[in-house]
Amino acid sequence: MYWSKYFIPTLKDVPIGAEAISHQLSLRAGLVHMLTSGVYSYLPLGLKVLKKIEDIIRDEMQEAGATELFLPVLHPIELWKKTGRDQVLDEVMIKFKDNRGREMCLGPTHEEIITDLVGSFVKSYRQLPVCLYQIQTKFRDELRTRFGIVRACEFIMKDAYSFDRDVEGLKKNYDRMYQAYKNVFKRCGLDVAIIAADSGAMGGDVSHEFLVPAAIGEDTIYHCPSCQYYEGAGETQVEGRDCPSCKKGKLEKQVAIELGHIFQLGTKYSAAQEAFFIDEDGQQKPMIMGCYGIGVSRVIAAIIETNNDKKGIIWPECVSPFDIEIIPIAGGDKSAEINELADRFYQELTAKGFDVLVDDRDETAGFKFNDADLIGIPKRLIVGKKNLANGEVEIKCRRTSEIKLVKIEQAMEALVS
C-alpha cells in the first residue's frame, strides 16, 4: 500500500482533552476519530489492527469449539422484560420507539437474544452442547466515557455463549474458553492478570476477569512483584500485605484495564426464557449456560497503553497494521533511482506475502521518520541517497531502534528474517 493512496491522517499536536497515552496516540496515529463523546470512527489503520485482533480471536474460538454467527443489534424490549434485565440495565440501555410504536433497544449485550435463538432450535440433549459467538457492536449509554475507546458508548465486543445439558459440560466449555482467552491475549502481546471476580449484573456463580495492568484503567488490582501473583481489590482492602502466594513480596496496588470476562451463568436466562431441552431421562430441563466476553476495541487501547514510547506506538508484530514500512527519501538527481528501488522492494515483499506500506509522500526525511515512529510499524526499510552511494539500504527496528546497514542484494533476506 502506498501512503499517498491510503488514508492515514496523523496529527502533530496532542488533541485537547486526551490525557491517556493510548487515547492520544490512537488519535494522533490516525487509528480512530471521535464523532461525539464515546463514539468513534475506525480509520483504515485502526480498522486493520481491529481485524488482526479479530482474526486471532476467531482462530482461538475455533480452537475452543465455538462457531461464529451474527446477532441483531436492534432488539424488541419484550425479550428483555422476560429476564427483568430491562430494569437491571435500564441506565445503560439505549431505548426508543420505532415508527410502528414498538419499544426497541440497541443491544448492550446479547444473552437474551442468543438464549431465545438457541431455545427455539435445541430441544434434545442430543443437540447439546452448543457454543456460539459473534463479534458485534454493543451500545451502552455511559454517563461517563473514559480514555477514548477504553470506555465508549459504542464499542466492539466478541461475545460467546455455551449451552450444556449439565454442569460438567459447562465446566468443560468454561475451561476451554479460559484457555482460549489466555492464548488470545498472549498472541496480542499482552500480559494479563486473571482474577476470580463478581458476576455483577450477569448473574451466575463462577467468573473470571482478564485484566491488563497499565498506567490507566478502571479497575484496581493487587499484585506481587516477586512472584506475579494477582488478586482483585474486592473484600480485602488492606494495602501492603505480604503476598499470600510466595510469602516473600508485598502486594502493590495497580490499576488495570479489563479486557475479558467469562461467566458460568447456570440457568438464569434459560429458565426465565424457557430455553428447555428433554434430557435422556425424559425430563424437561433448562440449558446450562456460560458466557464469555472480550472487549475487542478495548484490546487496541491496552496494546497501545503497554507498547509505546515518547515518539509513538510500538506495535507487536502480530497485530501491527503493516509488517514493514518502506521510506524512500527522494532527493535531487537520485530521486528516480530511489523511488524505483523502493518500488522494487515493495513488489518483492508483497509477493512474499508481507503487508507493506510505502511512504511515497513528497515530504522531508524527518517528517516521514516522525510519522513512522508515530504509527509504529515494527520494521522499517529506508532507501536514501546517503547509503545508496555504497549500494546499501537501512533497516531499522521500531522497538529497539537498532539500525542495520545492508547491501541492497541482502536486504530482502535481512527483512524476512
Add this chain to the structure above:
RNA sequence: CGGGGAGUAGCGCAGUUGGCUAGCGCACAUGCUUUGGGAGCAUGGGGUCCCGAGUUCGAGCCUCGGCUCCCCGACCA
C-alpha cells in the same frame, strides 16, 4: 448523577482594564528553492470568538440561562 476544568480558523494556542479592521504557529493553495529527524522564502484563502438573552455608546472579554468536551468520584456485562 455529584465535584472540578475547558470551548476563539482544520489542529494547537494568545487576546491586557470592555475600545480601532480578532491575532500567532502548524496545516491548506500557488510559485521557486529544498530533501537523513516534523525545510526556507514569497504570495494567498480560511472566523456563527459554542449557542441564546441581558448590561453598555461599544462585548471574544462583564451578568444570567443553556449546550458540548475533558478530568476526579459514583456506576460499570
